[in-house]
Amino acid sequence: MKRSTFTILSAVVLSLVASSVFAQRAIRQSETSSKPKSFFEAGFWDNWFVSATGGVNHYFGEDDNYNPDGFFGAITPNIKLSVGKWLRPSYGLRLQTEGMWLKGWNDGLNYEGVYTWNKLINDGTQGVDPVLNHKPPKDKDGKGYYQRMRYMDLHLDFMINLINLWKEYDINRPLDVYLYAGVGWGHMFRYKGIPTDNEIIGKLGTVLNIKLTDRLSGNIELQNSLVNEAFDGQIGGRGITNHNRSYEGYASLTAGFSYRLQNTFTKYDYVDPEVVKELNAKVNDALADNKRLQEKLDEFCPKDSCDKLRQQLQDALSKKCKDRLYVVIQYVIDKWNVRTSELYKLEEIVEFMKKHPEINISVTGYADVKTGNPAYNQKLSEKRANEVIRLLTTKFNVNKDRIKSKGLGDTVQPFKENERNRAVIAFDLDE
Template structure:
């Protein structure tokens, strides 16, 4: 019966050790990679005529390099068509000038109306890109939505800005130009190259590791001569684009973090022997009493690293123990719960929680820093069964 009880106890102990062991964890490691992107959409060129009359088709081809989860660079070639126009909202009279006798001779009446123009262009540019999702939420290759911003510049090469083929109501434009109207003072011919600045936002919706749906909106600014009209300010056009983004090569690799091995506990069985006539006991050796380890668990709210007032008393108790035992030292270990956040965020939280206790001990309670050891485990180790209890800094002094 005793043997059966001993075996049963061993089995229960082994089960408890196995239950406390944690599973191995997989971590994502980002890789630099190239990508290409094909997009199409529409352009709006800022102007004074009806909105719909300033909308034109637009395409963009992009080749980019993602250097790390946040920072990248791309070459984007945007092209197709831009538009402009002027509303002549009142009739005008062409005044030819005074005659030799001083009499003013009136020319023909120029009618009101709208004249519009369209032309072709191609605009290669280089942008710096910043993935804000990875910056603020940590790297996660399985994230469905990623939000980015970008800024850069390049050159806009325009052509086919001519009255013979691309002007709507060009006769009206000619009449106003002949009458001295200055609206089209910057009208140009041939091929023109102008610098531009660009900024915008981008959203990527993950379809697979290699393919995502990319949406983009960008704003571009150029000199006042771009759309042919004299306005004494910068010209602008805006693009809205959608298309497919293809990643070239592996964007990440994985590695396995082994779970910490459970602490092996050795249970010794003490057998006492009963003797009817005990021999005279030798003098007992003097054993120096050893102080038991002193432990306090300082708990934090989710996502925070500040010591709450109700937890500050525990830090004071640790400090009082160290002051009462001048040879004692304390180890402060920070943790974060695995149920929230991600490994990167949790690793930072656990470190900052341990450092918060260290700062309180050294600054508030004047404990020498050499007596404090600081460590942090992120969410790789969970000392408690409940997530809420794993947002903790454990202090063990001895």
Template structure:
């Protein structure tokens, strides 16, 4: 048999792992709702017209709170100690102080977790809060003494001729007034359950608080430092196994080409179900630039398959927000993809949009469920 008529063929079977390094298991931290206790001490400045240092007084606060999720919480606190006021009459400064206790209810918001990925090992976190409560004040005897001293002065006697009455809103006994506040805090991590923090707040109440009539609300500002202790686990750790290496069988056929090989006819592989997943940042329904390639691939597929229809299903993750909020943002995510595809030429009659909120979680990893899954058939 001539050599040019001999066909040499061989089959080589190789089992191999993908050329890239094997991925390691991924560890994901999942926030756990929990209670916490808080104790703080610091100072207060009661807004007034005499020197700043003369209106400083001690302040303290204790509280207990609950973090519903990694962003939103609530706190019940008891703020108390002392407030000061004063008046300058013809160069003479009159000062007085009184005591108070203020039970408050606040809504708290962790801005760091809102705008950044949740990380229980983060050293510094920033938050804001706002609330309402009652200011229960007593011991205003010094204000009455100050008014008596002012009325005895020559300057006050002259001012009274023109209708200027000192300490016109003087009060005695125990008075309860509505108070509202807003503030900000910075917490520094010590351990999983312990944080040291700094808190600043602005508090406003009626014009009668400092005994003087000014025609506008009275204010006091608190600066506090303290410790916050979590009363339970703050998070759990979930390990997502790395994908198993894919074994591939590579077959190689070695043969001498035939004199007149038949022309190859390439067959086009058509995907029965075409799928692309459009992922979104936390609390957001805008399509990121990183997802634009997927949008282009969907548009191209729909052009090449004019009979295909596509279903757009929006989702939200369970770890953030309430069920009602998640229903709305999931629907907005589906609507955003719908509007984007329509703007790029995909007929609206070929698209179906749905929303499953956070009731269904298509992925095990919490953050991946901020998604619109697009399936074309």
């Protein structure tokens, strides 16, 4: 063989090897996701929770600082019901309703000309409220009267998980702390001298969440509510500073339980689009060099004398530069159904199989080693693999004979992060 021909052939082989290296590197860069992803992903039905708590309330109105029964005499019961969703590990939304009773106190005086809708006169000439025809109970000295309120409110809160904001998300973390702020609507029912009223309410609070099981948590919540002063039926009064104020509020301390319907976030390694773009450009350049080198080969190696070598090069080119399949389908703990957010990955598998009808694929199920026991995890991994095959064959009409499947349970952990091993991996079989 001529030296020039040998040089050309060597360059072709080196170019093929370079193409393979760049192509495989590009595949590794995109193994965790076949399209750009944020660091965490969850489907619509993931991370919903419901909670119920009960505890105590205390109202802070115009004259309540002078309540003869003191602070603890104004304590009342409180019940809260909530439903919410964590949109990301560090933040979420919650809809909460609460209500029951509130207690207040009115000194019955009209200080500084401020109007009090149900004021009483010290000498007792006006002992019955003319508005609601109700005679409120006075204190033991007869200088004021007690307010008995029935209320409810509904508010939407924006929650921040402080620990997930500062540290990496961990589904097994035993303790979390949330802060939240919200706005909503409050309704005061007409009851024993208190008129009907509707007000906009602001909310601030914090929640201590203690994990009890995979889905059940205990929580302690401290909440403050800000509302217009008319909410308790009294406008004006001396208040704490002997001056009228426009806003007052009530605080609550409750404890209860929260149940997570499903709770998981799938972690993805971030892939810089510019890195992928650069690698793909290098692959394309390498393939273009292959084409130019083959054209040079035609000049130095006539077809009738280099058929065998030409076929070997063509086989190498076909093998090294063919498309590869590597798809990872993630699962919620103890589940084997494919979530809506993961269905597009099945479409990628189908597209690859249509493009390469001569290639078969492998579908392998896994389970994470930190959950369940080996026997249970083995069955779970098989269910996950079988469910993927069922969808491919029934929903996408893929020939079942082209799929090999198995479940490895927790005997193999392909990923360092425990949660990511709740997976099915599909790849092409390079026979």
